[in-house]
Amino acid sequence: MTERGEGASQGTPETQHICDACGAGPLTVFADLGDFPVRCGAHWADPAEAAESGSGSVVLAYCDQCGFVRNVAFEWDKVIYDTTVDTNLHHSPAFQAFSEAFIAKFAERHDLAGKHIVELACMQGDFLRSLCKATGATGDGYDAMYAGVEGPDGSGASFHQTLPPGGADLPVYDFVVSRHWLEHVVDPLGFLVDLRENAGGREVHGFIEIPDAAYDMSTAGWEIIYPHVSYFDGYSMLRLIERAGWRVEETETIFHGVLRYAEISINRPEEAPRLGTAPLPGLADRDRQLAAIAGFAQRHHAERELWAGRLAEWADAGRKPVLWGAGSRGVQFLTLADAEHRLAGVVDVSPRKWGRYLPVTAHRVDAPESLAALKPEVVIITNPAYRTEIAGQLAALGVEAEMVVA
Numbered sequence: 313m314t315e316r317g318e319g320a321s322q323g324t325p326e327t328q329h330i331c332d333a334c335g336a337g338p339l340t341v342f343a344d345l346g347d348f349p350v351r352c353g354a355h356w357a358d359p360a361e362a363a364e365s366g367s368g369s370v371v372l373a374y375c376d377q378c379g380f381v382r383n384v385a386f387e388w389d390k391v392i393y394d395t396t397v398d399t400n401l402h403h404s405p406a407f408q409a410f411s412e413a414f415i416a417k418f419a420e421r422h423d424l425a426g427k428h429i430v431e432l433a434c435m436q437g438d439f440l441r442s443l444c445k446a447t448g449a450t451g452d453g454y455d456a457m458y459a460g461v462e463g464p465d466g467s468g469a470s471f472h473q474t475l476p477p478g479g480a481d482l483p484v485y486d487f488v489v490s491r492h493w494l495e496h497v498v499d500p501l502g503f504l505v506d507l508r509e510n511a512g513g514r515e516v517h518g519f520i521e522i523p524d525a526a527y528d529m530s531t532a533g534w535e536i537i538y539p540h541v542s543y544f545d546g547y548s549m550l551r552l553i554e555r556a557g558w559r560v561e562e563t564e565t566i567f568h569g570v571l572r573y574a575e576i577s578i579n580r581p582e583e584a585p586r587l588g589t590a591p592l593p594g595l596a597d598r599d600r601q602l603a604a605i606a607g608f609a610q611r612h613h614a615e616r617e618l619w620a621g622r623l624a625e626w627a628d629a630g631r632k633p634v635l636w637g638a639g640s641r642g643v644q645f646l647t648l649a650d651a652e653h654r655l656a657g658v659v660d661v662s663p664r665k666w667g668r669y670l671p672v673t674a675h676r677v678d679a680p681e682s683l684a685a686l687k688p689e690v691v692i693i694t695n696p697a698y699r700t701e702i703a704g705q706l707a708a709l710g711v712e713a714e715m716v717v718a
């Protein structure tokens with residue numbers, strides 16, 4: 313194990329872990345990030361309970377053949393997926409716009425009328441519901457975080473409040489959707505192999521969406537959270553999908569490079585051209601990712617210090633810095649940069665979070681409307697994709713603040 317902050321160039325202890333993506337190995341540790349909150353999507357009414365909600369180690373290791381990254385200290389038993397977890401992506405108009413564009417594309421590209429869709433980790437079911445309505449398909453959605461009514465809901469979709477099933481428990485499907493789940497799975501290869509085996513000889517298609525590790529590794533890494541076991545960039549994701557026996561039809565980044573999707577298929581005629589036209593990730597992408605990984609530990613620790621220093625400076629100058637966004641990235645920012653509680657506030661658009669406390673650091677979340685009275689001079693956001701949206705909301709509140717992306 314490395315000393316905290318030690319970079320890949322300063323000593324590279326091997327782990328016992330074979331690369332999940334390409335099968336090479338073993339992985340090599342490059343960044344020991346210390347303890348992170350394990351329940352980074354939850355919030356509590358009581359600040360003491362929030363403070364004691366538990367932490368776990370994050371020790372990142374990488375594959376020098378494909379650029380795959382994994383937290384080799386991850387323990388599945390520490391993570392709890394239930395309805396108290398809030399995935400705030402879906403409250404964002406920007407994210408909803410991406411979802412609607414994909415639904416329109418799938419409706420045009422695939423004849424799904426009368427077919428069956430499964431969505432593994434369907435969150436609150438919005439995507440599956442809309443996809444079924446748009447295509448005339450039926451669907452089964454699974455998520456332990458699903459808080460709605462279980463069973464069919466009239467859209468064609470039926471919802472199950474449970475972790476995504478596998479093996480014989482997985483229904484026969486024609487199209488599979490899995491957004492923001494692959495990175496949480498302990499055995500991502502097994503997950504995709506299981507889906508392939510379910511397909512048998514049928515031609516099936518699928519859609520996978522993940523945080524893009526090319527963004528995470530080249531920035532401060534606020535997206536590195538305890539529940540994420542794996543970090544895939546385009547190349548390592550391609551290697552994983554192909555090793556599991558699938559074909560990648562199209563893969564590109566979305567959301568300003570923060571996210572990546574892949575459309576996948578199995579049992580298409582070999583001569584059939586790929587559905588997408590953008591080139592697939594290649595060795596140049598891998599090399600860029602390996603370079604980002606090599607500099608990551610140093611960059612991450614430098615960013616932590618930089619932000620803690622900035623917050624102190626702004627607070628001392630009476631500029632009342634606030635954080636907008638109490639999702640997983642926001643929680644990471646608070647954990648890494650504001651242990652001293654120098655922020656004047658934390659706001660989020662999700663009403664479920666208002667008046668409640670975030671894990672470990674126990675910052676309270678308020679409604680964005682509270683900023684009208686607070687009048688902060690600096691508003692920090694951790695996801696550049698929300699910049700325009702938040703700027704509009706600040707203007708509507710009459711808040712004139714400098715917006716800074718962490």
Ligand SMILES: [Zn+2]
Nearest residue numbers: 331334375378
């Ligand atoms: Zn690999």
